[in-house]
Ligand SMILES: NC(=O)c1ccc[n+]([C@@H]2O[C@H](COP(=O)([O-])OP(=O)(O)OC[C@H]3O[C@@H](n4cnc5c(N)ncnc54)[C@H](O)[C@@H]3O)[C@@H](O)[C@H]2O)c1
């Protein structure tokens with residue numbers, strides 16, 4: 267099936283309209299008519315080659331929601347007409363210990379990313395900036411009624427990427443948590459952490475978005491450019507989630523952790539980060555990372571968000587505005603996620 271899409275021809279060229287091929291619907295596949303696709307900073311890192319060489323032309327997009335228009339003969343969990351979502355992965359080995367534990371994102375054979383990956387049939391995956399996608403039904407989520415469809419799209423990556431570490435490190439009442447960076451991931455981290463009943467502090471470069479941060483559910487808001495912030499907050503937090511797309515001064519943020527506190531990096535800058543081990547040793551602190559979340563956990567997150575009326579704050583754009591949107595994300599000028607209306611693609 268030939269479908270309309272937007273693709274990056276190379277690392278330094280603007281995205282352009284194109285036509286791509288989707289595979290035939292297999293027995294366990296669903297064909298999804300994509301309605302909305304979120305624009306994640308990872309799309310930009312990937313397209314620009316921050317994380318290494320890529321297969322071009324490359325259709326990004328891993329925050330996908332749409333309607334099932336065809337289901338393979340063996341598909342039981344999704345039906346034609348269902349509201350569904352696809353996140354950052356479309357396959358995994360299903361057999362390794364991590365897949366069996368529901369952590370398909372940590373598949374030992376390597377999970378298949380939604381774009382720029384090699385699927386089990388050897389083809390290169392192409393993502394959600396397109397009108398349609400064919401995905402194995404086991405990697406397709408149900409989007410609960412009641413969440414605005416366009417604003418649900420960013421939950422498929424930004425939502426699960428923040429929900430998973432918040433749950434893993436037990437965010438909840440009595441815990442003091444900080445979110446570093448108030449972008450796409452950061453603003454959902456604030457909403458989800460607040461809904462989990464935890465005390466939430468935003469650490470942002472400036473106070474420009476303070477009003478938004480408090481509206482989203484933060485209890486406190488500090489500018490990291492203010493020299494008083496770091497001494498004032500020293501030793502306070504049980505958990506810090508760093509969503510910043512660029513390198514940060516790890517030692518400065520680690521010193522904000524209480525004894526046994528953990529700093530979790532979900533931000534994925536191209537450059538290596540360094541730290542002084544004494545910053546960890548001094549208070550039995552941990553430094554960790556976390557990658558999206560498993561399929562079951564992603565469904566749990568979607569249900570949690572529906573129950574707590576959580577979705578992304580979005581700016582809906584037509585597909586031809588994608589290059590401008592990339593520039594604005596890189597300039598930290600988005601409140602708080604661009605979402606492409608994919609009906610503007612054809
Ligand atoms: N671990 C995962 O599974 C996972 C999943 C999705 C995204 N990511 C990564 O998370 C990062 C954030 O993604 P996003 O879509 O939320 O991006 P975003 O651009 O929407 O948000 C990034 C935030 O970081 C802030 N920022 C940028 N440079 C900064 C600097 N030098 N100092 C302080 N703050 C700075 C920006 O102002 C913005 O608020 C990206 O690196 C992305 O690739 C990781």
Ligand SMILES: [Zn+2]
Nearest residue numbers: 306308423424
């Ligand atoms: Zn993403």
